[in-house]
Amino acid sequence: MPPGTRVPASLQIGPVTVAPATVLAPMAGVTDTVFRRFIRNASMFMTSAAADPEDQEREAPPSVRPTLDETITNQQSGCGLIMTEFTSADGLARMRESKRKRYLTFYDDEHPISAQLFGSNPQTLADAARIVEQTGFDLVDLNLGCPAKRVVSCNGGSGLLRDLPLIAKIFESVRAAVTIPFTVKFRLGWNDNHIVCVPLAKLAEDSGLNAVAIHARTREQGYAGQARWEHIAEVKATVKIPVIGNGDVRTPEDACALIAKTGCDAVMIGRAAPANPWIFRQIAQYTATGRYDLPTEQDRYRMIRTYFEMLLTELTTDTSRAPAAEAAGKMKQFASWFTHGVHGGAALRKSIYEAKSGAAILEAVDHFFTRELTTGAELHLPAQSTDEDRHAPHSEAESCDLSSVR
Numbered sequence: 001m002p003p004g005t006r007v008p009a010s011l012q013i014g015p016v017t018v019a020p021a022t023v024l025a026p027m028a029g030v031t032d033t034v035f036r037r038f039i040r041n042a043s044m045f046m047t048s049a050a051a052d053p054e055d056q057e058r059e060a061p062p063s064v065r066p067t068l069d070e071t072i073t074n075q076q077s078g079c080g081l082i083m084t085e086f087t088s089a090d091g092l093a094r095m096r097e098s099k100r101k102r103y104l105t106f107y108d109d110e111h112p113i114s115a116q117l118f119g120s121n122p123q124t125l126a127d128a129a130r131i132v133e134q135t136g137f138d139l140v141d142l143n144l145g146c147p148a149k150r151v152v153s154c155n156g157g158s159g160l161l162r163d164l165p166l167i168a169k170i171f172e173s174v175r176a177a178v179t180i181p182f183t184v185k186f187r188l189g190w191n192d193n194h195i196v197c198v199p200l201a202k203l204a205e206d207s208g209l210n211a212v213a214i215h216a217r218t219r220e221q222g223y224a225g226q227a228r229w230e231h232i233a234e235v236k237a238t239v240k241i242p243v244i245g246n247g248d249v250r251t252p253e254d255a256c257a258l259i260a261k262t263g264c265d266a267v268m269i270g271r272a273a274p275a276n277p278w279i280f281r282q283i284a285q286y287t288a289t290g291r292y293d294l295p296t297e298q299d300r301y302r303m304i305r306t307y308f309e310m311l312l313t314e315l316t317t318d319t320s321r322a323p324a325a326e327a328a329g330k331m332k333q334f335a336s337w338f339t340h341g342v343h344g345g346a347a348l349r350k351s352i353y354e355a356k357s358g359a360a361i362l363e364a365v366d367h368f369f370t371r372e373l374t375t376g377a378e379l380h381l382p383a384q385s386t387d388e389d390r391h392a393p394h395s396e397a398e399s400c401d402l403s404s405v406r
Contacts, residue, residue, distance in 0.1 A: 005260035006287040007267055011080065011242055014181035014210040016112050016138050018080035018266065020287070022255070022280050023213070023244055025270030026083040026116040026143070026185070029333070033105050034314045035274075036082045038307050040109060042277040078284035080266070082113050086143045086157075089119030089128035104135050114139035114183065118146060120155040120166065122173035133178045139210075140178060142170065144186035144200075147219045158219035161190050164203065171207035181210040185246070185268075188231050191220035201235045201243070213244035213268050223271075232262040244268050252279075252286035274337040277303060297343065301369040304338050305362065312358050327358040335361075344368070 010019035024031060024039055087103045095103075106113050115132040117140065119125045125142070132140045144167070146157030153159070160167055175182055184204050189195040201212045214235055216227040227247025236243045245264035249255050250272045258267055272279050278295055285292040295303070308331050315327045335352040339345035351364040 005256050007255050007259055007283055008265060009287075011211075011244075011266045013081075013139060013183065013242060016081075016181055018112060020078060020080045020284055021266035022079055022283055023081040023266055023268040024079055024083060024273060024280070025246060025268045026086050026114075026141070027270055027274075028085045028146075030274060031083060031085050033107060033110070034307070034311050036084075036110055036113070037107060038310060039079055039273060039277055039280065040077045040082065042077060042079075042281060042303070078280035078282070080112075081139075082110055083141060084113070084115045086116045086118045086146060087128075088156075089117045089121070089125045092117075092128040092131055093124050100131065100135075104132070104137075106137070112138040114141045116141040116143050116185070118143035118151060118156045120160060120170075122166075122169045125170055126173040126177035129174045129178045129182070133180050137180065139181040139183055140174070141213075142174065142182075142184045144184055145215050147187070147222050152219070158187050158190065161187065161196055161200070161219060162194065164196065164200065167200065168203055168207065171204060171209060175208045182208070183211045183213065184209055185213040185215065185244075187215050188218045188228065191218050194218075195231065197231050198234050198238050201239045205239045205241045209241065211242040211244060211265075212239070213246055216245070216247040229258060229262050232258075232264055236263045236265075242266065246270065250276075250279075252283045252292050255283050256286070274334060275340050277307075277338075297369070300338070300342055301365070304335075305365055305369075307334065307338070308358070308362055308365065312362075328355070328361060331358060331361045 008021040010017055011021040012018070024036065084104070084106070092100060092103070104115060115135070115137040117125060117128050117132065119128070129140045143157055144160050146152070148157065151157040151159065155163070160170075171182075171184075186197065186200055188197045195218070197214055201214075204212050212235065214232050216229050216232050217223070217225065229245065229247070232243065232245045242265040243262075244266040245258045245262050246268035249258055249267055249269050255267045255269075258264065267283070269279055276282075278293075278299075282292040311330055312327050332353055332355075335349050339348050342348065348364070348368045351368065352361050355361045355364050
């Protein structure tokens with residue numbers, strides 16, 4: 001990596017400024033409004049003394065429960081752009097307006113925000129894009145990357161990579177339907193014998209799209225093997241519109257290496273974010289100072305408890321859902337990611353999995369960290385990724401319930 005290579009301070013996508021040039025990837029079952037706001041406010045969950053835990057006075061658990069009353073800017077959080085879970089264009093077209101809010105809900109502190117759509121019918125996607133624009137999103141994105149069989153069987157996601165003429169019609173229809181920036185996220189191609197990333201990026205540019213994001217694996221690869229960044233470099237050398245790189249970015253060093261090796265304009269992070277919600281802040285720190293803080297056990301407690309409280313609050317206010325069961329299920333889902341690297345984390349996960357309600361899960365978290373903070377146990381986080389990291393959530397939707405597919 002050339003000396004001094006850093007993630008750019010900003011990226012311009014049409015009239016939208018993304019600062020810093022980092023993007024939270026769309027992840028089905030993960031990037032709902034709670035998680036997006038959680039990432040945007042993640043800088044609140046790390047103490048300024050995190051780099052020197054021996055000098056940090058340990059506090060009683062109730063004193064480390066933050067609220068989100070303070071407004072955090074993109075630059076403070078380190079995440080310049082957040083994206084929704086992918087949403088079915090067909091589903092949006094059929095839904096009542098009141099039900100659409102469940103899939104397109106966002107808050108004022110989430111700007112700039114992009115809504116990602118999937119589908120294969122040009123007119124339906126255009127209609128869905130209009131809904132996205134009318135709802136107030138800053139950008140609309142087309143999913144050409146999801147490898148899930150259920151999505152591909154409908155010719156959506158990465159299934160469309162086998163039909164560039166149809167993609168051209170979709171680009172034309174959606175571009176004509178909206179005035180907000182229109183972007184696309186895609187994979188290298190269907191398989192190694194069908195790499196289409198360069199002509200697809202050129203097609204996007206010629207069709208008036210404002211940026212492209214590339215997950216540097218094929219559909220056949222899924223999430224296995226190494227991301228092949230050299231193809232991102234090929235795309236960057238071909239088009240003039242912004243290129244966002246995605247794949248195997250787990251640390252600030254990885255983010256800088258991606259920029260150095262490909263010349264891409266921004267970095268998109270997916271699976272690393274739930275396992276390390278501070279990744280965007282760490283990249284911003286590393287860009288500014290050449291170093292970054294690792295979270296302490298107290299920071300991890302603040303983060304876990306606040307996310308769970310946010311989740312309970314959000315689901316309780318949504319009368320269209322079964323908040324108790326859904327909140328408990330999602331808390332258990334996130335527990336495996338949030339507790340990765342925590343000293344004694346297996347015991348915490350076990351108590352969370354065995355809990356019957358959201359309140360019981362919060363009690364289990366409090367009990368665990370009360371003991372850990374009292375005994376002075378240290379937080380052990382790996383400096384680099386391990387094989388376990390590869391089982392973090394997928395960047396679009398491989399092993400999820402596809403609840404947004406309608």
